[in-house]
Amino acid sequence: MALQTEFEFELPKGYVDAEGTLHKKGTMRLATAKDEILPQKDPRVQANPAYLSVILLSRVITNLGSLPDVTPKVIEDLFLADLSYLQELYERINNDEITFKVTCPYCERETEVNFGAPKS
Template sequence: MALQTEYEFELPKGYVDAEGTLHKKGTMRLATAKDEILPQKDPRIQTNPAYLSVILLSRVVTKLGSLPDVSPQVIEDLFLADLAYLQELYRRINDDEVTVTIQCPHCERETEVNFGAPKS
């Protein structure tokens, strides 16, 4: 089974560019450790920690409509509903649930234990 690393989405409202074009469909990729670590050096995040989600989303949203690039400015200019949608999508595709099979030391029965956030 291949690991899915990219996820297509459609924004609830859509991003309107300077020419008035509406962009709703896009692609988000799985985040890497680098995506989480490098933004910590960004001065915008050091002065405003809430800006981290803007930087993260601009790194992992690889496509949005016909835009050539998804910059932090594009993420900043999203409608609030679209920003919330992308934040939730980011959380869902990157917060994996891990299931481990363990054996009871007393009865030796095996059971599965789930760790992590449940998918909804």
């Protein structure tokens, strides 16, 4: 069974680039330990810990519309609703349950099983 490592999304409002093009659909990958550790050394994060999510999102969003790169500047220029959406998506795919498709050994029916920390 392969682990899903990339997740497609659609922003509620969308990112508008300098030419006025709207970018709404994108892909976010699972974060690595490196994604969480390296931004801690960034002077922008050291000066303002809230900037951590900007750096993290720019590292794990693999594409957004037709943009060549998703940089911290792109994340900075998102509408607040889109930033909140991406922060929630990041938390959900990296910290919540993981769903696996499994086959019952008795009835041979396929079902989904959730693994992960119970919600409090």
